[in-house]
Amino acid sequence: MEVKKRSTPILPWMRSPVDVNQFEACALNLFPCLDPRLTVLIINFFQVRLEVALDKMGFSSLFPVQVAVWQETIGPGAFERDLCINSPTGSGKTLAYALPIVQKLSTRSVKCLRALVVLPTRDLALQVKEVFAAIAPAVGLSVGLAVGQSSIADEISELIKRPKLEAGICYDPEDVTCELQSSVDILVATPGRLMDHINSTKGFTLEHLCYLVVDETDRLLREAYQSWLPTVLQLTQSNEESLFPLANSFLSSTFGSLKTIRRCGVERGFKGKSHPRLVKMVLSATLTQDPSKLAQLNLHHPLLMTTGKRRYQLPEKLESYKLICESNLRPLYLVALLQELGEEKCIVFTSSTESTHRLCTLLNLFGDLGIKIKEYSGLQRQSRRSKTLKSFREGKVQVLVSSDAMTRGMDVQGVRNVINYDIPAYIKTYIHRAGRTARAGQAGRCFTLLHKYEVKRFKKMLQKADNESVPHYSVPSSSIESLRAAYNSALGKLKETVESEASRKRKFGSKFLKLSRTKPTDRRKG
Numbered sequence: 173m174e175v176k177k178r179s180t181p182i183l184p185w186m187r188s189p190v191d192v193n194q195f196e197a198c199a200l201n202l203f204p205c206l207d208p209r210l211t212v213l214i215i216n217f218f219q220v221r222l223e224v225a226l227d228k229m230g231f232s233s234l235f236p237v238q239v240a241v242w243q244e245t246i247g248p249g250a251f252e253r254d255l256c257i258n259s260p261t262g263s264g265k266t267l268a269y270a271l272p273i274v275q276k277l278s279t280r281s282v283k284c285l286r287a288l289v290v291l292p293t294r295d296l297a298l299q300v301k302e303v304f305a306a307i308a309p310a311v312g313l314s315v316g317l318a319v320g321q322s323s324i325a326d327e328i329s330e331l332i333k334r335p336k337l338e339a340g341i342c343y344d345p346e347d348v349t350c351e352l353q354s355s356v357d358i359l360v361a362t363p364g365r366l367m368d369h370i371n372s373t374k375g376f377t378l379e380h381l382c383y384l385v386v387d388e389t390d391r392l393l394r395e396a397y398q399s400w401l402p403t404v405l406q407l408t409q410s411n412e413e414s415l416f417p418l419a420n421s422f423l424s425s426t427f428g429s430l431k432t433i434r435r436c437g438v439e440r441g442f443k444g445k446s447h448p449r450l451v452k453m454v455l456s457a458t459l460t461q462d463p464s465k466l467a468q469l470n471l472h473h474p475l476l477m478t479t480g481k482r483r484y485q486l487p488e489k490l491e492s493y494k495l496i497c498e499s500n501l502r503p504l505y506l507v508a509l510l511q512e513l514g515e516e517k518c519i520v521f522t523s524s525t526e527s528t529h530r531l532c533t534l535l536n537l538f539g540d541l542g543i544k545i546k547e548y549s550g551l552q553r554q555s556r557r558s559k560t561l562k563s564f565r566e567g568k569v570q571v572l573v574s575s576d577a578m579t580r581g582m583d584v585q586g587v588r589n590v591i592n593y594d595i596p597a598y599i600k601t602y603i604h605r606a607g608r609t610a611r612a613g614q615a616g617r618c619f620t621l622l623h624k625y626e627v628k629r630f631k632k633m634l635q636k637a638d639n640e641s642v643p644h645y646s647v648p649s650s651s652i653e654s655l656r657a658a659y660n661s662a663l664g665k666l667k668e669t670v671e672s673e674a675s676r677k678r679k680f681g682s683k684f685l686k687l688s689r690t691k692p693t694d695r696r697k698g
């Protein structure tokens with residue numbers, strides 16, 4: 173008997189979204205209510221990043237999603253509703269939320285933490301911080317980062333101001349009575365480090381928070397990360413001690429001495445409204461429709477903003493191709509394809525960190541391909557990953573072999589091609605991988621290497637994004653033949669390399685085990 177898959181019911185408010193396609197890109201100088209100090213900076217920012225003449229590319233305008241969100245925030249919508257933004261990869265979602273937040277906070281009277289942006293990875297958080305840092309200082313706002321890039325002590329000194337210390341008076345770190353203040357108005361954070369600060373940083377408070385952005389929402393909601401979301405929501409409820417004594421006792425029992433009850437409007441610089449609500453903006457190119465997941469966000473009168481009628485959209489100028497080959501010949505086809513693409517920046521995706529490492533090692537054993545190829549995966553240390561990413565951004569590395577750590581949100585200029593070495597398991601994965609190219613209205617190509625038995629599944633998957641006819645891409649058989657000898661030799665060397673790596677790991681493992689059994693205290697000191 174055929175078992176029919178039950179489809180999840182769509183929430184009523186999701187049935188009538190605002191279509192971002194109805195909005196047109198708008199010239200910055202014609203943009204209603206935009207602080208003129210921001211206009212100049214935005215233009216400079218894109219000019220520097222894209223290294224092209226402004227007038228050639230029309231970078232003095234805002235993208236449709238940015239115009240649409242502006243309407244719902246600074247425009248007539250006036251931040252009355254929480255926003256769920258589902259718009260394709262590379263469509264400019266970061267600036268879509270950064271701009272209204274910065275504009276809105278530009279009139280703030282007291283410095284305190286008012287906007288929190290949460291992202292799933294450190295590299296992504298760094299990227300978003302860069303966008304805020306490019307525009308916020310122009311209106312006197314400071315932006316902080318809590319991602320664990322530096323030591324917690326360094327991070328605390330960036331985020332929290334100790335007035336007595338600044339005045340030259342000796343500061344006693346145990347003196348909790350001294351008035352600690354936030355040094356930042358906007359904080360970009362990953363959930364783990366955010367929780368560290370919530371739990372243990374003196375003076376770190378969310379009591380003044382006005383805006384919460386959950387970027388890459390579906391990814392963040394999938395993983396609970398020490399219950400960061402319920403904690404943030406609990407700490408930012410507009411409760412008054414006198415009105416909700418029970419809530420207070422719950423908070424103090426759960427979060428110890430943390431002072432997190434939101435203050436009244438005037439004290440927070442909002443005259444007129446006694447308790448401004450925390451406005452939430454959640455975003456993704458593949459926003460979840462799952463009611464139980466969305467319920468975790470406790471959205472207020474949410475408004476869905478989407479692009480077009482389809483749930484999944486690929487960037488307009490993305491071309492998808494399939495390349496069919498035998499499984500054991502995939503590395504050969506990949507090398508032939510990479511040689512055809514020449515020095516164009518390219519990301520090759522595999523399905524796991526292990527195969528990323530193996531494939532990258534193999535490619536580098538092929539002899540001189542005339543292209544620099546590096547690995548980027550969750551197996552590596554963060555410092556190594558950041559270094560590789562920097563070289564890739566600068567064009568010193570042309571090909572990144574990556575596990576899915578790279579798929580979400582990363583924005584690297586000039587990536588013209590994406591290659592799925594392993595077929596992605598879900599359409600969402602395809603969208604995020606392919607979305608590393610064809611960004612900001614530019615052209616890009618996504619190639620998927622397939623065995624002939626995978627073609628049907630691939631076609632079915634892409635139908636979900638309305639992309640039914642994926643043309644074949646073929647590499648000349650002469651290229652394949654000319655690479656065979658190099659391939660066989662590389663395979664032989666790969667075996668040796670893998671064995672020597674494994675024996676190194678074993679040695680290191682047993683040494684580590686011995687150390688941990690004998691001298692735990694010494695190790696800690698070292």
Ligand SMILES: Nc1ncnc2c1ncn2[C@@H]1O[C@H](COP(=O)(O)OP(=O)(O)OP(=O)(O)O)[C@@H](O)[C@H]1O
Pocket residue numbers: 218221231232233234235238259260261262263264265266267456457580581582583607611612
């Ligand atoms: N108005 C604009 N004019 C020109 N370039 C822009 C504009 N807005 C954003 N960009 C550029 O577009 C690129 C994509 O922006 P962004 O990273 O915000 O996309 P995104 O929608 O968040 O993508 P993803 O879903 O992959 O995270 C960036 O390089 C950004 O600098």
